[in-house]
Amino acid sequence: MDERDAEIEVCQAIWPELTQGQEDPYLLNLVVDVELNDPLELLFKEPETVHGEGNVNYVSEKVKYLPPLQVAIALPSGYPETAPPQVSISTTPSWLPREKLQELEDLAFSLWKTGTSDILYCYIERIFEQPQDHFGYTSGIKIGSELRLSLLEFQASVIKAAFDASTIACTVCLERKSGAECYKLARCGHVFCKGCLHDFYTAMIQEGSVQSVTCPSPDCHILSASGGKVQPSIPPAELLDMGMEPETVQRYAYMKRKKAIDSDRSIVRCPRTWCDGSSRSKKYPPMKDIAEMRELDETTTTESTSSDEALNSKIAICDKCELTFCRRCKKTWHGDFAFCGTSEEAAADLASMEFIQQHSCECPSCGSAITKSSGCNHMVCFNCRTHFCYICGTWLEPGNPYPHFNTLGTQCYQQLWVEEDLIERKTLVRRRVPDRAPNFDAQVNAILMEQLRLEDEQ
């Protein structure tokens, strides 16, 4: 009997995965899985580093699962007496550096040279030890960045396969299911069977309890920024991942957004009865594709009343029908300087309006109210750079503005340096009267009457 056959038989008894070639029984193949107890550090060279050799940046990833080593061992005739075993090792993709592979291949020759018996056995045993020893690397393996994605994907697929093959007791239906029938929630890691998750979430979405689309475990929560307990919502894309119908998920995403908007005081509903839109806001951008909605932000959906663009202006634009309306009186937009709402609100508006009228001049181009703090009456608008006269509000030629103040007999003759306080109010041909609501005078009268009545009562 060939000494090689005896050696192969022994090894196959220990490692059944050691296979013989179809044509050549002395060509052996072995797959060595790389599944590590301690994660191995991989250093991926960052592609954008172009500065000299000394300045290379690396992205570090710690992995536990890597593509296996494919080991081919040929025992030529004359082995073990006269011919050494010939080994070739590879990985797909080739993540283990060629020098290391060479070193492992050469190991077979060194063993043969020392004249040990059971070379095949010793060699395979040494190879199997390699992964747990991190192949002798102590400070990570440097790898080209192009492999990063495929290696991470490989690891994910191994973990998924192990999960699918496991058995899990679902705590909702209390049955044991295979991992493939189950789903692990991304945020908290709790596992349930897809059937229970599907039925539960579908029922909650159908009855409109979108706030209940959370982990089915009792007491599963995260701590919010303010220290309170928050039950994290499941993002729409995850519902699709677990196999829910797109129509249901679409409804969920729509209702979730609508509820957040409805509970936000800075947002007003569109006044058109047939439209269910609301005022546009950066906080609630139009809905994206549900498959891309991987995040549902829990913290910004409530109680953000201040620092919102909406509160600084009365103008609102419906995000659905694009109607431009006033957030206070809900009527079609009437301009910033019209009065509406309750008498108190209108009185406040009136007071600021009067102040603006007495202490500012309107830019003849853009209408911005401009107050002079000091200097001459030749003004340049802060907003549109228009040149104008602060006294009468006339547009002035940017290249030569001064004749306006130098021409005998005109209204502003010799008035270039007149201080704001000395400008006689009556002479102010002020300026375009801002857009007033049609019932402006009536409203002002009503406010004055109300104030007189209150004074009388006191």
Place this chain on the structure above:
Amino acid sequence: MAAPNKRVLKEFSDCSTNPPPGCKVSLVDEANFKEWNVLIDGPANSPYAGGRFKVNFVLPDDYPFKPPVVTFKTKIYHCNVTNDATGSVCIAMLKPDAWKPASMCKQVIEAIRGLLIVPNVDDPLELEIATQYKENRVEFDKKAKEWTKKYRA
């Protein structure tokens, strides 16, 4: 919804063969697994000691997505149980936003037993009883013992 029904069977068999201490679980009607009769002995270290309380569990059709409806059938002097014909119970885990599909009836039974030992005076259904518990414990204990004896199931 076949799976949750199976769950009801499993939960019942677990609760009836292996109930929490001092408790006994049976069906109101042998043909209906969704209505349970739970007998809870008054815990030794409480004014309810020596008593026995009959508590009714009705599991809704969409159980376990919705919580069971729990009512005391035996009158009890307790701030978290309404003093009326219904005998409604207030337990945190039965509130709609707290109940989760993975919550179990056994935990509810244990929670009720816990309430008999320490009532939740901050969230009472019977305000007067809660106030008495806080301000005049002797009088509360006396009345609770009296009712326990009088209405024992």
